[in-house]
Amino acid sequence: MNIGQAAKASGVSAKLIRYYESIGLIPEAGRTAAGYRVYTPQDVHILRFIKRARTLGFSIERIERLIGLWRDKDRSSAEVKAIALEHVAELEAKIAEMRAMSDTLRELVNACHGDHRPDCPILRDLAADDPVAADDQASRKGRVAGASAG
Amino acid sequence: MNIGQAAKASGVSAKLIRYYESIGLIPEAGRTAAGYRVYTPQDVHILRFIKRARTLGFSIERIERLIGLWRDKDRSSAEVKAIALEHVAELEAKIAEMRAMSDTLRELVNACHGDHRPDCPILRDLAADDPVAADDQASRKGRVAGASAG
DNA sequence: CCTTGACCTTCCAATCACTGGAACGATTAC
DNA sequence: GTAATCGTTCCAGTGATTGGAAGGTCAAGG
Known part of the structure; x- marks a missing residue:
């Protein structure tokens, strides 16, 4: 799966996928011999997670933390809830x-x-x-x- | 009146006054022999206008237009109202x-x-x-x- | 083999409205 | 004289993208 296909499958533009990689939100993708980035269905899953979180207005910084908890099977739901509550508080303040x-x-x-x-x-x-x-x-x-x- | 005094009188920081000048929102201030910017009470009035408009969330671009209308004694209130309505529509959409x-x-x-x-x-x-x-x-x-x- | 077009790559710039800091000059108070 | 406070310019960063330029790669068709 190259970046264009991953973009279509995730709904995140190729440009944005590269950006997310550059800031370390997603790990560096594998490469073909020619230097093309390669993506797995698991990578696409993460991209969709990010897209949904961005749709809900989460900042990149909070999404990083959410992905960390998502991957951590020993997380507590309280940690996730705390991040969401921070975000809700910010939203309400801005509203x-x-x-x-x-x-x-x-x-x-x-x-x-x-x-x-x-x-x-x-x-x-x-x-x-x-x-x-x-x-x-x-x-x-x-x-x-x-x-x-x- | 130097920039610090104008900042205190208007509530707009000296840094921001220079920035507003650099983007052409306010005209270039006069200068002392040593190169210090000089401000009049009228300049401070404009700065307060800008500050109030920013507090209401107007973009710099719209504030430019509002200042233009403010100075134009032959303006129609309809033009001012139109700009305000554009902004209200944007606010409501974001809310x-x-x-x-x-x-x-x-x-x-x-x-x-x-x-x-x-x-x-x-x-x-x-x-x-x-x-x-x-x-x-x-x-x-x-x-x-x-x-x-x- | 060559071309065409669609894809990929990197890097730079712009958005919006500031804010911070560096490095240096001017003024003022003691 | 000197120390503190003010002023100056310029550069860089913020957040989350988006756009574009310049160039390399791949697949298909002639």
Whole structure:
């Protein structure tokens, strides 16, 4: 099996397979006399594992650890769960951050007429001298993160 | 006002101010005889605009456009709104993607005992030969994206 | 044997928005 | 005078790819 066939079988591009090898995520593949990389069905299995993990947003670093546990038949499921929980926590944090951005922006967008006139609450928020005024501007309708002072 | 003072006043690090200048996001600052960059309160205002826009997740490319509109007193609010809506759409798309990842993972985490034993639904999902089986594994409790065939 | 095309190889560069550091010059305070 | 703090430029790295250039290899057909 050469790299193109392994790519098709795993769904990981040949380019990416070489990259994974270069960073040590997968072991160096065997070679033919001409220098072509050679892959086994087991290699393809690992590549599919990586692809699925990447689809779930796991970083390469965590995938390395997951592969280690996958190969270790004496692993504890607690170790695997811990890695997954780290990742879930990161995901939730990023989601919350983006949710806040989106909510603020949608308030501003709603307040913007979106017509030929230049007046625009979005620019007013961005250009606000006072960073707190920017928050006020956004949370006039429904308060999101309350600055209780005042 | 030198770059350190502008950094303090704007909340944008000196390093980042130089970077913004290097990519053309802000105009080249004036210089003292010794080559030190010099900033005006107006420059600081722009830096704060950029900082607020970055906090809301706008890309540098969109911030360039927003600054252009900000300076253009004949702009239409519709143009500003359009840029904001592009960004909101991207945010929502990314949030949805991460929400799906997190939901799938939390199902797997819930199904994992997290004890000393090696058996683990998380690894089983990642190592699934059949990519559809991976979905099934995750959606056994509550189905997320139904594969209706079968 | 030669060509054509599809494959493989390596290496370099770009993405995005920074951040860090090295190596060195200027200013300021004591 | 000198030490600390600031400023300068330039280079490199981050994460996870993707693209391209330049060249070697393989299989098929004439």
